[in-house]
Every structure is written in structure tokens, then in C-alpha cells.
Amino acid sequence: MNILLLWHMHQPEYTDYSNNVALMPWVRLHSVHSYFDMVEMVGRFPALKVIFNFSPVLLEQIEKLVKKETKDFIEILTRIPADSLNQFQKQKILENFFKANYDTLIRPIPRYYELLKKRGKVVNFARLEELTSLFSTQDFLDIQVFYNLVWCGYAARKRYPLIEELRKQGGNYTEEQKEELLKIHHEILALIIPSYKAALERGQIEITISPYYHPILPLIYDTNFARRCMPYVNLPSQFKAPEDALNQLKLGQEKMKSVFGQPARGVWPSEGSVCPELIPLFKEAGFDYFFTDESILFRSLELDPHWRGKHEEHLLLFQGWKVELPEASLFALFRERPLSDFIGFKASQNDPNQAANFLLHNLENTCRHIDPRKGAILLALDGENAWEAFHDGGETFLSFFYQGLVNHRNLRPILAKEYFDENPPTNTVHKLYTGSWINADFDIWIGDSEENKAWEWMGKTREFLINKSGQISISSELKAKSWKSLYAAEGSDWFWWYGPDFSTDSDQIFDELFRTHLKNVYGFLGFTPPPYLDIPINVPSPPVPYTCPRLYISPKLTGRLENYFDWVGSGFLDISVQQTAMYQTNRIGKKLFFGFDKQNFYLRLDLAAKPDIVVVDFLSPKLHRIECQAIEDKQWEKKFLAIDQTGTFQPVQATIEAFWDDFFILSAELAALQWEKNNQVSFFVRILDQNHLGLERYPEKGTIDFIFPSEDFELQQWFI
Structure with a gap:
């Protein structure tokens, strides 16, 4: 059975072309982490075959950093001697130098974690200036080193012993050590493209690409196409630029040829976004095949009279297809979604060996039902962001998975070009649904007021560029x-962070970058940008949108809302608001409520389906775990666990109650939890399946934190 692994690598254009400074460091930091790790891991398994998909603008940014044609703002701040930092620079360090996964990158280094707690997990911009006085010169130097140190992945740690030495040192760094660490960063940057070239030349990998600046091509072609999959959406004034869509593809092929010496045969359209009008453009740009999501295939089959009524036959997914339209035809592969999502979102929550075996077992089981001569399973997902959630950067999980794949007698890792050369598709679909890999629509990027405003401003800027380009005398370079600035603004990432779907502590910087690219269009033409481009589009929101308890609560333990006032004053986490750079499908979590009275802690989960297992992990003030597993007749097997002297969770006698009806609710006695007044309580919740595989985590990163109050809690919180 043919198994195709596609790892998608992309970053938007972070560089302000007016000064060649990258406002965000993610190209450099992901290079020393994911990009170097991923190609090094492939090299450990000579029989492995993997597809890497790059956005061309990512390749361009790596090249420019290597040639020192650009610098990122975070590196500039890092290189300033700690004893020379001014007030503004200190504030920027406190704001930006903790942007890493708290659990896997910061918490393992005690001094770095203490510095984070001193600053506060959530940036308090109103107090930043005041907070700087709490940090010594050595504190700032250590923060500079820690931030650049923790992003060094397992391949970097293996190659450069200094990285492990600095981690063991744990603080009190010198300026010389800081410079040595940054030197390693740049050595790795210089290794990235040659390493992928070498893997390409030995036939282990295939390089495919996305359109140059990673735009949502159907929306660049015509924003009104969104009505095909979202008929009632509120759209901005029409943005229609099919020539930009084609240029983004052609420019991508040019970059591919300049970097790797050959054009790409395959294209992953940004976010798997397709529409029928793109097939002729793919063909004109020189692509032989494209990849997108399984939902696009099934909805396309539903549209095609030949396949109507058969579109729910899931096994149709596992093969190559020919998409044949009147204007052009192209081959296609459609990603298997559940297993792809498992790698991206759930594997990190499980034992690495167990997670790898789960994947291999499911692949093997699927193979039993498919013609091995032409069958294929495509696993396609983000190849960079997922690994931050693993405590070892995903090294153990990928090692087990790759080893199991190459040793399996029924699974054959293969490249897309090899697969299509050996197996020209025998099935044809004559319709192509318009949508993306996320819910088969474009809701993430258009329709919200912030997103629509961004489309409006981009449309006005493009119209200005076209009009003035023919009217004024301007050098071809400017x-x-x-045009380069406009194309950069067409990238999908800016729209990803606009609107309510996703939130991060970098929302304002993404907003600034988008508007900077638009302003540069005017600036390079010799005009002053319109003043509205100085007004932020993004409305600030807290990175983790939860509130803390402000009243005692004593809800009825039925799993139903018996009284509206049961949960008034409780803490609340909106699970539905995404926090990361990736999107998870099939989530069941909606809302989380929590609180306490003088005897018990209460937790309520509003879920789309009954969970198999609910686990609540308390990290402070004591390490405790509550595990509730559903059994028949609405009963729950309940366990209260505490850490013993060997560091192992052991059962402890405690009173736990759990119920499920309209929602899940549990209570646990405070005496067992051993909370005392003014203790900080930190916890998170996990949903597991029957096999104890982790499915979801609330919150997705970090913990919910609150102070357990003294006896006068309600008096302090009294309100009318």
C-alpha cells in the first residue's frame, strides 16, 4: 500500500521592504527547530520517502537571512548588550522573549520559568514599563539567551554540544555565550537549503510548493467565489485578480527552479483552497498534480452526476484522481483527514510509541480494504508548528513512526511523482468543489468585519497601484x-488572525505587518499612504480568554442546568476560540466552567458529544489528577490520584462525583486537593478516547490559573 507523507512548511513575508527588517523571528527560530529537525530525521531512515511542501517566500527569507540581506527584529534586540538596553528595548524583550510553548520549551528550564512568572504569563502592556525595574541586567541577558536557546531543536542539540552545555548551565550567561549561540543559529540557517537539496538529490524527498506568498487563491481570483460554499456570508466589495493568482503560481515555480534547479510537479494550494478556475492556472504554471482535503473530493463527487449517490463511499478517497474540466485536467490526491489531524493535534498528548503504533495500525487496517496496485493514503499537515507541543520536539514519535513505516511489510512510503508515474489515475471527477481544507469553506479568511475590512483596503491599494503605474514615471525596480508588497499582503496569514476564529499574543504585529505591506505599495510609488492604513484593524483580545471565579458556586450535580444562577460567578474558558496557528477539525469542546464553594471544586464541560474519559490535571498547589471514565448506564468510574515518592500517580481515597446529561460535570472535595488560602491553583483538562489516546486539551497551551481565596472571598467580590 502506498503511503504519502506531505509536510507543509510556510511562513508569511515578515520583512518590511522599506528597511529590510523582519518584524517577527519565526523564519530563523523555526529553522533551528523544525526545518532542521525534519530533514535530519529523514536522513536517519534511508528507505523513507517524504514530500516537503514549501511556500516560496519562506525559501526567499531563509536565503536573505543567510546572505545577511535582512535581519529580524528579535535578533537585533538579542545582540544589544544587556547593560546597554534602554527602557523601550527592555519592554520589547519582556513582551516578545517568552513567545514559546510554556509547557515544553519554557517550564523545563527552572530559571527561565521563574523569569516568566515574574513577568506574568499574559503580557500586561499597561505595566510593562513598571515591570522592567524588577529585572536585573543579568536577568535581561539570561532572557536574551534563553529565548534563542530553547528554540534549538534536537538536530541542533545533536550537532552543537554548546547548546546542551548552555541548557545545563541554566542561567548566568555571558555576552560571549550569547554571541556563540547566535553564530550557531546562522550556521544552521546556512545548512537548511543545502540539506533539503542533498535529500532531493539522493531521491529521498520530493519538493512541492504553494503559491509564492501563500494566498487563498480562490479568493484572490474572486472574493465572490466564497458564496459558492458560504451562500449567506457577508462579503466585502469584490476583490477580483485572476492575474495575481497566476503570477503567485508562476513566481513560485521560478523560485523553485532557482533554489532546487527544477520546477515542482506538485502544488499544495494554500490551506488546500481550490476552485474550478484554478485548474487551468495550475496547468499553465507547469504543475502535473495538486493536493487538497478529503472533504473537497466528497463534495466534488456529490456535484458530479456520474458519482452522485456514491460520494459517501469513503474508500474512494484512497487513490489518485483525475480532475477533468472543460478548460483543463490535472491529477490530484486528497488528504486523509483524521490521521493527519491526529499527528498534528493529538500525538503529542500521548506516549510516543503508542501514538506511532496507533497510526501504523490504522494505516494497515485501511490497506486491507484497498487495491494495493493503485491505492494510496495521503497524510498531509503542518510540518513546523505541531512539534512545539512535544516535549522532545517530536523526535521520539517520528523515530517510532518512521521506523515502523519503513519496516512494515504492507506499507510503502512513496513520493507523489513516483506514485503518479506508476499509477495514472483510472477514476475521473468532472466537477471541483470550491473550498479549503477547513470545513470546505473560507470562513477563516473572509466574512468577519475585520477580515472584510482587510480585503477592502487591499482592493483599494491594488486599484491605486494599477492606476498610478501607468500614469507616473517610476523605475522598474520600484x-x-x-507589486511585491501587494503580493505579500495577499498572503493568507494576515486574514487567519483577523476575526474571532484565532487569537495570539502576536495579533497586533500581524496586523501591523499587513498594513505595512500595503503602505509600502504607496511609498515605493512616491506617494503618502492613506491615513486609514495607520489605524489597526485588529481589536485586541486576551491570548487565553478565560475568567476567574468571583463567587462561590454550588451547582446541582445532574449534568443539567437546574437553575440559571448555578454558574453565575464561576470561572469560564471559551474552548471554541482557537489559540494556535493550526486548525483542528472534529473538536467536541465548546465551553468550560469552573469554581468552588467551601467544600468542593466543580468543573463543567459543554461538549458536542459524550466523552469517553475526562482527565483533570492539577499542577499546583499539589500534583493531583482526577480521571473519570464512562461506563454503561450513565455511570462513571472515578479515580483520584496523587504523586508518590517515586514520582508515580497512585490512587488516593477521595469523594468524586461525575455526571453527564446536557453537559459533563464533576465535583471533588477540597480536603483531598489540599488547597489553602492564597495558593495558586493551576490546572488543565484533557479528553481521551477508550484507549487512553489524548484527543483534546483545554486550554490548548498552558494552564488555567487562579488564586484560591480566603474566607472573605464573597465579601471581596460583592456586587449588585
Whole structure:
């Protein structure tokens, strides 16, 4: 059975073309982490075959950092001697130098974690200036080193012993050590593209690409196409630029040829976004095949009279297809979603060996039902962000998975070009649904007021560029820079962070970057940008949207809302608000409520389906775990666990109650939890399946934190 692994690598254009400074460091930091790790891991398994998909603008940014044609703002701040930092620079360090996964990158280094707690997990911009006085010169130097240190992945740690030495040192760094660490960063940056070239030349990998700046191509072609999959959406004024869509593809092929010496045969359209009008463009740009999500296939089959009524036959997914339209035809593969999502979102929550075996077992089981001569399973997902959730960067999980894959007698890792050369598709679909890999629509990128405003401003800027380009005398270089700035603004990432779907502590920087690219269009043409481009589009929101308890609560333990006032004053986490750079499908979590009275802690989960297992992990003030597993007749097997002297969870006698009806609710006695007044309580919740595989985590990163109050809690919180 043919198994195709596609790892998608992309970053938007972080560089302000007016000064060649990258406002965000993610190209450099992901290079020393995921990009170097991923190609090094492939090299450990010579029989492995893997597809890497790059956004061309990512390759361009790596090249420019290597040539020192650009610098990122975080590196500039890092290189300033700690004893020379001014007030503004200190504030920027406190704001930006803790942007890493708290659990896997910061918490394992005690001094770094203490510095984070001193600053506060959530940036308090109103107090940043005041907070700087709490940090010594050595504190700032250590923060500079820690931030650049923890992003060094397992391949970097293996190659450069200094990284492990600095981690063991744990603080009190010198300026010389800081410079040595940054030197390693740049050595790794210089290794990235040659390492992928070498893997390409030995036939282990295939390089495919996305359109240059990673735009949502159907929306660049015509924003009104969104009505095909979202008929009632509120759309902005029409943005229609099919020539930009084609240019983004052609420019991508040019970059591919300049970097790797050959064009790409395959294309992963940004976010798997497709529409029928793109097939002729793919063909014109020189692609032989494209990849997108399984939902696009099934909805396309539903549209095609030949396949109507058969579109729910899931096994149709596991093969190559020919998409044949009147204007052009192309081959296609459609990603298997559940297993792809498992790698991206759930594998990190489980034992690495167990997670790898789960994947291999499911692949093997699928193979039993498919013709091995032409069958294929495509696993396609983000190849960079997922690994931050693993405590070892995913090294153990990928090692087990890759080893199991190459040793399996029924699973054959293969490249897309090899697969299509050996197996020209025998099935044809004559319709192509318009949508993306996320819910088969474009809701993430258009329709909200912030997103629509961004489309409006981009449309006005493009119209200005077209009009003025023919009216004024301007050098070809400046004209090219103007178009380059516009194409950069067409990237999908800016729209990802607009609107309510996703939130991060970098929302304002993404907003600034988008508007900077638009302003540069005007600037390179010699005009002053319109003043509205100085007004932020993004409305600030807290990175983790939860509130803490402000009243005692004593809800009825039925799993139903018996009284509206049962949960008034409880703490609340909106699970439905995404926090990360990736999107998880099939989530069941909706809302989380929590609180306490003088005897018990209460937790309520509003879920789309009954969970198999609910686990609540308390990290402070004591390490405790509550595990509730559903059994028949609405009963729950309940366990209260505490850490013993060997560091192992052991059962402890405690009173636990759990119920499920309209929602899940549990209570646990405070005496067992051993909370005392003014203790900080930190906890998170996990949903597991029957096999104890982790499915979801609330919150997705970090913990919910609150102070357990003294006896006068209600008096302090009294309100009318």
C-alpha cells in the first residue's frame, strides 16, 4: 500500500521592504527547530520517502537571512548588550522573549520559568514599563539567551554540544555565550537549503510548493467565489485578480527552479483552497498534480452526476484522481483527514510509541480494504508548528513512526511523482468543489468585519497601484517592489488572525505587518499612504480568554442546568476560540466552567458529544489528577490520584462525583486537593478516547490559573 507523507512548511513575508527588517523571528527560530529537525530525521531512515511542501517566500527569507540581506527584529534586540538596553528595548524583550510553548520549551528550564512568572504569563502592556525595574541586567541577558536557546531543536542539540552545555548551565550567561549561540543559529540557517537539496538529490524527498506568498487563491481570483460554499456570508466589495493568482503560481515555480534547479510537479494550494478556475492556472504554471482535503473530493463527487449517490463511499478517497474540466485536467490526491489531524493535534498528548503504533495500525487496517496496485493514503499537515507541543520536539514519535513505516511489510512510503508515474489515475471527477481544507469553506479568511475590512483596503491599494503605474514615471525596480508588497499582503496569514476564529499574543504585529505591506505599495510609488492604513484593524483580545471565579458556586450535580444562577460567578474558558496557528477539525469542546464553594471544586464541560474519559490535571498547589471514565448506564468510574515518592500517580481515597446529561460535570472535595488560602491553583483538562489516546486539551497551551481565596472571598467580590 502506498503511503504519502506531505509536510507543509510556510511562513508569511515578515520583512518590511522599506528597511529590510523582519518584524517577527519565526523564519530563523523555526529553522533551528523544525526545518532542521525534519530533514535530519529523514536522513536517519534511508528507505523513507517524504514530500516537503514549501511556500516560496519562506525559501526567499531563509536565503536573505543567510546572505545577511535582512535581519529580524528579535535578533537585533538579542545582540544589544544587556547593560546597554534602554527602557523601550527592555519592554520589547519582556513582551516578545517568552513567545514559546510554556509547557515544553519554557517550564523545563527552572530559571527561565521563574523569569516568566515574574513577568506574568499574559503580557500586561499597561505595566510593562513598571515591570522592567524588577529585572536585573543579568536577568535581561539570561532572557536574551534563553529565548534563542530553547528554540534549538534536537538536530541542533545533536550537532552543537554548546547548546546542551548552555541548557545545563541554566542561567548566568555571558555576552560571549550569547554571541556563540547566535553564530550557531546562522550556521544552521546556512545548512537548511543545502540539506533539503542533498535529500532531493539522493531521491529521498520530493519538493512541492504553494503559491509564492501563500494566498487563498480562490479568493484572490474572486472574493465572490466564497458564496459558492458560504451562500449567506457577508462579503466585502469584490476583490477580483485572476492575474495575481497566476503570477503567485508562476513566481513560485521560478523560485523553485532557482533554489532546487527544477520546477515542482506538485502544488499544495494554500490551506488546500481550490476552485474550478484554478485548474487551468495550475496547468499553465507547469504543475502535473495538486493536493487538497478529503472533504473537497466528497463534495466534488456529490456535484458530479456520474458519482452522485456514491460520494459517501469513503474508500474512494484512497487513490489518485483525475480532475477533468472543460478548460483543463490535472491529477490530484486528497488528504486523509483524521490521521493527519491526529499527528498534528493529538500525538503529542500521548506516549510516543503508542501514538506511532496507533497510526501504523490504522494505516494497515485501511490497506486491507484497498487495491494495493493503485491505492494510496495521503497524510498531509503542518510540518513546523505541531512539534512545539512535544516535549522532545517530536523526535521520539517520528523515530517510532518512521521506523515502523519503513519496516512494515504492507506499507510503502512513496513520493507523489513516483506514485503518479506508476499509477495514472483510472477514476475521473468532472466537477471541483470550491473550498479549503477547513470545513470546505473560507470562513477563516473572509466574512468577519475585520477580515472584510482587510480585503477592502487591499482592493483599494491594488486599484491605486494599477492606476498610478501607468500614469507616473517610476523605475522598474520600484514598480516591482510595489507589486511585491501587494503580493505579500495577499498572503493568507494576515486574514487567519483577523476575526474571532484565532487569537495570539502576536495579533497586533500581524496586523501591523499587513498594513505595512500595503503602505509600502504607496511609498515605493512616491506617494503618502492613506491615513486609514495607520489605524489597526485588529481589536485586541486576551491570548487565553478565560475568567476567574468571583463567587462561590454550588451547582446541582445532574449534568443539567437546574437553575440559571448555578454558574453565575464561576470561572469560564471559551474552548471554541482557537489559540494556535493550526486548525483542528472534529473538536467536541465548546465551553468550560469552573469554581468552588467551601467544600468542593466543580468543573463543567459543554461538549458536542459524550466523552469517553475526562482527565483533570492539577499542577499546583499539589500534583493531583482526577480521571473519570464512562461506563454503561450513565455511570462513571472515578479515580483520584496523587504523586508518590517515586514520582508515580497512585490512587488516593477521595469523594468524586461525575455526571453527564446536557453537559459533563464533576465535583471533588477540597480536603483531598489540599488547597489553602492564597495558593495558586493551576490546572488543565484533557479528553481521551477508550484507549487512553489524548484527543483534546483545554486550554490548548498552558494552564488555567487562579488564586484560591480566603474566607472573605464573597465579601471581596460583592456586587449588585
